[in-house]
Amino acid sequence: MKLAKLATIGAALAVASSVVSTAAVADLVFPSLSYRTGPYAVNGIPFADGYADYMTLVNERDGGIGGVKIKLIECETGYNTEKGVECYESTKGEGSLVYQPLSTGITYQLIPKATADGIPVHSMGYGRTSAANGKIFSHIFNYPANYWNGASLAINHILAENGDDIKGKKIALVYHNSAYGKEPIRTLEELAKKHGYTFTGIPVDHPGQEQKSQWLQIRRERPDYVLMWGWGVMNQVAIQEAANIRYPMDQFIGIWWSGSENDVLPTGDKANGYKALTFHGTGSDFPVYADIQKHVVDAGKAAGNGDQVGTVLYSRGMYAAMLAVEAARTAQEIHGATELTPAQMRDGMEALEMTEAKMAALGLPGFGPEFSVSCDNHGGPGLGAVQQWDAAAKKWTMVSDFGPSDMEVIQALIDEDSSAFAAENKIEERKCG
Amino acid sequence: MSANFLYTIEVILNGLMAGVMYSLVALGFVLIFKASGIFNYAQGVMALFAAMTLVGIQQGQVPFAHLINAAFGTKIHHFGWTVPALMAILLTLVVMILFAILVERIVLKHLVNQEPIILFMATIGLAYFMEGMGDLMWGSELKTLDIGLPSGGSLWLEEATVGWGAEGSGFYGLFIDKLDIVATGVALALVISLTLFSQYTKTGRALRAVADDHQAALSVGISLRKIWVIVWAIAGFVAMVAGIMWGAKSGVQFSLSLIALKALPVLILGGFTSIPGAIIGGLIIGVGEKLFEFSIGPMIGGATENWFAYVLALVFLIFRPQGLFGDKIIERV
Known part of the structure; x- marks a missing residue:
């Protein structure tokens, strides 16, 4: 009798567990x-x-x-x-x-x-x-x-703005000093060989709340364009510091992780014109x-x-x-x-x-x-596009179509x-x- | 003058300004450590909490809105008014005083005579509690702090100094952020008023007595609990000032609590018990790390400031373990 009861309970449990597992798989x-x-x-x-x-x-x-x-x-x-x-x-x-x-x-x-x-x-x-x-x-x-597409898309945008000739231009990268931030460096170096621009990497340590040294360096060296691979507070501080030294915002281009509303709003009107890459609509x-x-x-x-x-x-x-x-x-x-x-x-x-x-x-x-x-x-x-911040309207506007990156170099x-x-x-x- | 020499001056000036910003954070640590022997792990979070409260009050945000909405199915987020900056600062100060009273009643009162490590652990708990409470009260999205502080490079200084560079040197004039100038003024005013308060008021003297010897202070009728409330309230005020200055740069967000990391080397260097030490320590760290980044940084890949500040502090520690202005601990057996 006891065995029969145990068998019944066991069978019931087996059915129940199969129902549960079916539900989980479902x-x-x-x-x-x-x-x-x-x-x-x-x-x-x-x-x-x-x-x-x-x-x-x-x-x-x-x-x-x-x-x-x-x-x-x-x-x-x-x-x-x-x-x-x-x-x-x-x-x-x-x-x-x-x-x-x-x-x-x-x-x-x-x-x-x-x-x-x-x-x-x-x-x-x-x-x-x-x-x-x-x-x-x-x-x-x-x-x-991916990031290498992003690096190439930024350079393509700069090429388009300069009649496809950026020989002798100075391009700096302000980057989060981590595996993420270092990702585009190799691509930017390869593209520098191809297009003849001078590349400078400027690291910022986590979390990036203090960037005075980096932006004083940018003020001294006056690169023609500044790219940014930042995340979190690093973005907000970088955009604020760029505004402080009156760096032209339309020559400051962030990767897609440096291009949200959070990044530009603290700087107010002075962030107007800042650009960022994107791979989707806004x-x-x-x-x-x-x-x-x-x-x-x-x-x-x-x-x-x-x-x-x-x-x-x-x-x-x-x-x-x-x-x-x-x-x-x-x-x-x-x-x-x-x-x-x-x-x-x-x-x-x-x-x-x-x-x-x-x-x-x-x-x-x-x-x-x-x-x-x-x-x-x-x-x-x-493929990727460039968006630009309109501080008055407080919104991003697409300023390019989705364009290709330089797969010859990237591949x-x-x-x-x-x-x-x-x-x-x-x-x-x-x-x- | 050569451009390189002028750039060095610029780096030193900006290092001094950055140092003042670090000192603002370090001051809060010193005040509490001096009066109660507690290393307040929550000081950075207090700066964040104060800044969040300030923005919340200023923008007329309903505290605990998410909680209220979830519980009652409402959709309220704002009262529909905004509060002038000065009024919002005063109301934030009231909140920080209330916070000090609660910390004393709920945490410190029960830990009198406990080992310093126990009190330190309590402040770790306090930090996590405040992080959560701040988010619960005001939400964790980024908030823009606007109380009319100036920002951007001083044009006047740039124009006045642009001629100092040699012909063709490409020198653009010295750069100093106007916000940093304000921060320096505020830090000076804070140090002077704190010094006057502790030297010339009855409460200030009581505070110093407690700092010198708890037991002796108690024996002459000074209320330790009252002093703790006052000290935590002042530290809350200092945290608010630091939160405003740092929050004006980056917006108010969780990362603001990490500014405490910038204060640690300052404390190691300046000593945990000296208000002037916090200022001098901040200035040395600020100038030291900026000069190192400027001169050596490019040769070793840059991003040296975070670790160099600690190395600099450790070098000082070898020669003066109590910090530049800290009290030398003599234990007799």
Whole structure:
């Protein structure tokens, strides 16, 4: 009798656990490694809100992806690499489909781990640039643009402003003294050889609250253009110091992580004309924002209080979520399944194609460049644009179309760096096509 | 004059100004350490909290709006008014005094006679609590601080000195940020008023007595608890000033709490118990790190300031372990 009871309880537990595990698998799990605390929270919050709100929109408006609901797991990293790895380890068992670490440091740590675990990582506009080589980095994606594209896009913009001749010009790079900030240096040095400009790198230590020495150096040397690879408070202080020494703002160009409203607002009117690169649209004049307002913000389901909708970093978080959702949709089509595994998600990311028609249907016409991902190219086409700050209107305006970067120089660097990585880690190159 | 010589002068001047900014933060540490022997880990967060409160009050923000909205389903964020800068500063001061009273009542009162390390640990807890409380009260988004402080290079100085450079040297005149000039004036006024307060007022003398010997001060009827409230309130005021000066540059955000890192080498160098030491230490660190970055930095890749400040402080420590102006500790057995 006792045995029979135990067997019944055991069977019931087995059924219950299978139901629970089915329920867990039934959700499409998207972890969000966010930072809502710490020195970089000011930028981490709008990005995380944009990512979460788009996922909520897909659940509320469309009933999920292919009828399967999205489950978002948020884990706080504080922009700390160790915490980021802990977040990865604690969430990967939940059926996580793709990681977006929002930190170059965390991305570097996750490259070997996620590859070994068979989970894709999408470092959109950050991370290890040579991960664009899909033949070496099978699970790492950095479409639609990377730092080396960014460096080249900035130089292209300067070329366009100077009739394609910048020989003898002085270009300085003010950069966050970290793996992230140092990423563009090699590209800028290579481009200096090609175009004949003089390059100077000026590092700023974390967090970058005191930059007097750096800007006195710029005042002394008077470079024709200053580029910036900054993040967090470093951006605000740099723009303020540039205004203090009356450096021409339209000759000061930041990477996309140095081009949010947060970066320019503290400097007020003096920030007028500052430029920054971008790989997606700006402003809230896209139909998707009306949907977010209706289905997410007004319904009281927004991750934040709704006042960040349409800002640069919110839009970028939303864009990252949209690309993840479309990759999942692609994976569902490829595999003829609604529930996905990380391996299937990876396939979806590798076959992702973003056309203008698709973006228009999603309520984002002209929001980003058209691009497709392939087995050997995980970085996309490297297209980008330049936006400029209008201090009076307190908004960014696009001042260029999405243009190409110098892939002749960049591809050689990607091949060299990824080959070195493959040799160092004994990775065999995948066959593509 | 050669351009290089003039640039060196410019670097020294800007180093002095930067040093004053570091001293503003260091002063708060010194005040509390001097009166209570506590190394207040929360001093940087106090600067952040004060600056957040100032902006919140000035812009008519509803405190705890997120919490209220989440609890009651409302959507209130602002009262719909703005407060003049001076009034907002005074109201912030009131908040910092209330904060001092609460710290004494809730934390310090229960830790009398405990080891300094226990009190230090308590301030670590206080720092984390205040970080969270600040975010909860005022939100964690970046806030723009505008109380009418000037900013930008002094045009007058540039024009007056542009002729000093030799012909064709490309010298543009000496650069000094107007905000730094204001900060220097404020720091001077702070030091003078704090010195006058401690020398010529009854409370100031009581404060010094407590700093010299807690037990002796208690035996002559000085209330230790009252003195602690006063000291923490003054440190709160100094934190507010530091928060304003630094926040005017970068906006008010979490990173403001990290300015404490800039004060540590100043304290090591100037001594933990000397107000003039905080100023002189700040000036030495400011000039030292800027000169090193200017002369040696380019040869070794730059970004030397953060670590050089500590190296400089450690060099002083070898010769004067108590800091330049700190009290020498003599223990007799």
